[in-house]
Amino acid sequence: MTKDQIFEFFRRLAEDNPSPETELEYGNCYQLVVAVALSAQATDVGVNKATRALFHEVTTPAQMIELGEDGLKEHIKTIGLFNSKAKNVIALSQLLVDEYGGEVPDTREDLVRLPGVGRKTANVVLNCWFGQETFAVDTHIFRVGNRTGLAKGKTPDHVEAKLEKRVPQPFRLGAHHWLILHGRYVCKARTPECWRCKVADLCSYRKKVLEKPKGR
Known part of the structure; x- marks a missing residue:
């Protein structure tokens, strides 16, 4: 062209x-990170069905850690690769609490440090939440x-x-x-x-x- x-x-x-907006449902930046991480090899519709009840219960990394891997699996077991995704979400939540004060960082370099977050996921978060041209x-x-x-x-x-x-x-x-x-x-x-x-x-x-x- x-x-x-x-x-x-x-x-x-x-x-x-x-x-235009993403079709993933979320209420804050942390939930967006989780939703996008869960959407790998899954449909947005499927992720939204799984996260509606989850996001009503969990809004912060600390709450996700408290829910635990087994509790998270119960919410997302309809999503493909839910075992590895649950492990990554708990790990990224722990890293956010330990190193970022529970806040989602606003740089690609920091975002891709989070377990289960690759360049594509980081770009979605930077674009949808932080308004960056990615x-x-x-x-x-x-x-x-x-x-x-x-x-x-x-x-x-x-x-x-x-x-x-x-x-x-x-x-x-x-x-x-x-x-x-x-x-x-x-x-x-x-x-x-x-x-x-x-x-x-x-x-x-x-x-x-x-x-x-x-x-x-």
């Missing part, structure tokens, strides 16, 4: 959804970046670097939300719904599905 095409790409997505490349953004020609790369880090370089203002803060939602609901993995895509004419994908399949 050219610079003009990229600007128009995001302009249309922004026009359609002026205030690009959290999940499977949806990786696919959309490569498929459309917006940001081609062989790894999520490569795609992130391309987005960092190419996404213009005033779209940088909301860009990763627009891309995730576009990949989740329109530019789907198996069959992209190009027939209802607002940016199809800007996209370089050669196998566009321009007619709605029968039965849909």
Whole structure:
């Protein structure tokens, strides 16, 4: 995509959804960290179902530690990899209490020190809570970046670097939300719904599905 095409790409997505947000449910920064850590290889819908009761009971790292690993597992046992995720959440909570006074740090370097928190999770927290212009490349953004020609790369880090370089203002803060939602609901993995895509004419994908399949 050219610079003009990229600007128009995001302009249309922004026009359609002026205030994009994560679909994960949370009440504070700590709960956001936990929710994003739990969302690896799981759907936001599944995580939200598991965390509604949990977050009513637990709002701080200290409360999570008090709940304990077994108690946490009872809440999140419907989520994939819940055993290892529970272990990580208790460990990250302990680290927050021991080294950060129970507060979530606002730098990527500190966030990725937390067990179960990688670069993608850190970027989500920095963007959603701290308002930093980060690009959290999940499977949806990786696919959309490569498929459309917006940001081609062989790894999520490569795609992130391309987005960092190419996404213009005033779209940088909301860009990763627009891309995730576009990949989740329109530019789907198996069959992209190009027939209802607002940016199809800007996209370089050669196998566009321009007619709605029968039965849909």
